[in-house]
Amino acid sequence: MxxxxxxxxxxxxxxxxxxxxxxxxxxxxxxxxxxxxxxxxxxxxxxNPSGSYKDRFIRMVENAEKEGRLKPGYTIVESSSGNTAIALAMIGAVKGYKVKIFYPKDVWQMEKKKILERFGAEIIPVPLEETEIAKKYGVHGARVEIPGRIKCKELEESQPNVWWARQFSNxxxxxxxxxxxxxxxxxxxxxxxxxxxxxxxxxxxxxxxxxxxxxxxxxxxxxxxxxxxxxxxxxxxxxxxxxxxxxxxxxxxxxxxxxxxxxxxxxxxxxxxxxxxxxxxxxxxxxxxxxxxxxxxxxxxxxxxxxxxxxxxxxxxxxxxxxxxxxxx
Ligand SMILES: Cc1ncc(COP(=O)(O)O)c(C=O)c1O
Missing domain, CATH: 3.40.50.1100 (Rossmann fold)
Incomplete structure (x- = not known):
């Protein structure tokens, strides 16, 4: 090729x-x-630059910018314990956005945490007890990320200048x-x-x-x-x-x-x-x-x-x- x-x-x-x-x-x-x-x-x-196909979420970020949902000075938030978090952290670093990642507490993978920190993302652990709610609603296996998604929603509703990437529904x-x-x-x-x-x-x-x-x-x-x-x-x-x-x-x-x-x-x-x-x-x-x-x-x-x-x-x-x-x- x-x-x-x-x-x-x-x-x-x-x-x-x-x-x-x-x-x-x-x-x-x-x-x-x-x-x-x-x-x-x-x-x-x-x-791909940050090491996975989730870097392709650059399209998600740029479409949000085009449609005015994501503007300079905003914070990108997502609930993720893996490649999506890393990709958004890398993209945010280059584009100058703050990135806040909700991560299921106690399921840290040391390497992923360090990569996120290196890209300058803020990592907020979400206690696993809160996954009771995930048990109730979980039809999909990515249940450990549901409590984090609830935090993203709360943040988006309560604070200005926040864009939640929403990888599961975007x-x-x-x-x-x-x-x-x-x-x-x-x-x-x-x-x-x-x-x-x-x-x-x-x-x-x-x-x-x-x-x-x-x-x-x-x-x-x-x-x-x-x-x-x-x-x-x-x-x-x-x-x-x-x-x-x-x-x-x-x-x-x-x-x-x-x-x-x-x-x-x-x-x-x-x-x-x-x-x-x-x-x-x-x-x-x-x-x-x-x-x-x-x-x-x-x-x-x-x-x-x-x-x-x-x-x-x-x-x-x-x-x-x-x-x-x-x-x-
Ligand atoms: C390591 C790894 N494999 C596979 C997948 C599945 O990709 P998709 O979310 O596009 O179904 C993901 C995404 O979360 C991932 O991080």
């Missing part, structure tokens, strides 16, 4: 210009070791991932047989699947879910192991979208084993949800012929999970 080289050699005025347009890696060694003929293509979203989340969908079309010359995405907010799945289904009638779109989502348990207990970033209980809007051809469940060990294989065989240092994506991609590719393409994403970098892999992002 010519444009990738051009991008690498560009001189830019802001790191935000380097968001998106990520290269794609054909996983040759991994595929060969499994006797696979088809192409397993990994979109390297871990190469349509610009899906719109940001539609841009990735167009990039995938370009990189594959419009030939995608299977697309695979693990589900948190569903933004990646919905955005890319919308674009692909529109252009490629027979494309199969698979949503990945964790098979061992423990439901509601004490996140501090030893049993509380998660694939960070993907949470059990697919949200209803995704089911109803008509875009899901299949839901595939992946265990913690399957995700972790594949993430380790990606580092050791392909040099891709990624998180566990990428491992889950590629685990499914490999299984799908086994069913396909030589010229067929399976596409999925390297969601984020692995350095944020070095000391603790068990917590949700």
């Amino acid at each position: 010519g444009y990738v080289g051009e991008i690498m050699l560009r001189v830019v005025d802001s790191i935000l210009e380097l968001i998106g347009k990520t290269p794609m890696l054909r996983l040759n060694r991994l595929a060969k070791s499994e006797g696979i003929q088809a192409n397993v293509l990994l979109k390297l979203e871990n190469l 349509p610009d989340n899906v719109a940001a991932h539609r841009e990735m969908g167009y990039e995938i079309l370009e990189q594959t010359n419009g030939k995608v047989d299977v697309f695979i995405a693990s589900i948190g907010t569903g933004g990646n799945f919905l955005g890319v699947a919308q674009v692909l289904k529109d252009k490629i009638p027979n494309v199969k779109c698979i949503a990945v879910e964790p098979s061992q989502w423990p439901g509601w348990i004490d996140p501090l207990s030893k049993e509380a192991k998660f694939i960070p970033g993907i949470t059990g209980g697919i949200i209803e809007e995704i089911r109803k979208s008509g875009l899901v051809d299949e839901i595939v469940y992946v265990s913690n060990d399957e995700a972790k084993d594949m993430a380790y294989k990606l580092s050791r065989m392909e040099g891709v240092f990624c998180g566990m949800s990428t491992g889950a994506n590629v685990h499914v991609a490999i299984n799908e590719a086994k069913k396909l012929k030589a010229d067929q393409n399976v596409v999925t994403c390297a969601v984020d970098r692995g350095d944020r999970y070095l000391t603790d892999e068990r917590f949700i992002t």
Whole structure:
């Protein structure tokens, strides 16, 4: 792809210009070791400036600016314990906004906290006891972030100059991932047989699947879910192991979208084993949800012929999970 080289050699005025347009890696060694003929293509979203595809939320921020919902001097707020928080902190740092992140207390991942601090974000821990309310309303697995969302709402209603990004309901989340969908079309010359995405907010799945289904009638779109989502348990207990970033209980809007051809469940060990294989065989240092994506991609590719393409994403970098892999992002 010519444009990738051009991008690498560009001189830019802001790191935000380097968001998106990520290269794609054909996983040759991994595929060969499994006797696979088809192409397993990994979109390297871990190469985004803050290390994940959530940097694409620049669209969310810029649309809010365009529509006057976010203005100079405002504070960006969000409830997030992971990549979204880091991406907003990075974007806020460059654009000069304060960023306030509500984070579920006691589920700190040391690396993520330090990254957020380095970008200058304010981090406000929300006690887990408040998740009673999440138990009551939680249909989606990202329940640990619900108390934080309540805090965001309170702040937005009680204080001026606050913009809540609302990744779970802001349509610009899906719109940001539609841009990735167009990039995938370009990189594959419009030939995608299977697309695979693990589900948190569903933004990646919905955005890319919308674009692909529109252009490629027979494309199969698979949503990945964790098979061992423990439901509601004490996140501090030893049993509380998660694939960070993907949470059990697919949200209803995704089911109803008509875009899901299949839901595939992946265990913690399957995700972790594949993430380790990606580092050791392909040099891709990624998180566990990428491992889950590629685990499914490999299984799908086994069913396909030589010229067929399976596409999925390297969601984020692995350095944020070095000391603790068990917590949700
Ligand atoms: C590590 C990781 N994997 C997967 C996902 C799922 O992405 P999405 O929210 O677009 O469904 C997220 C998002 O929260 C994430 O942080």
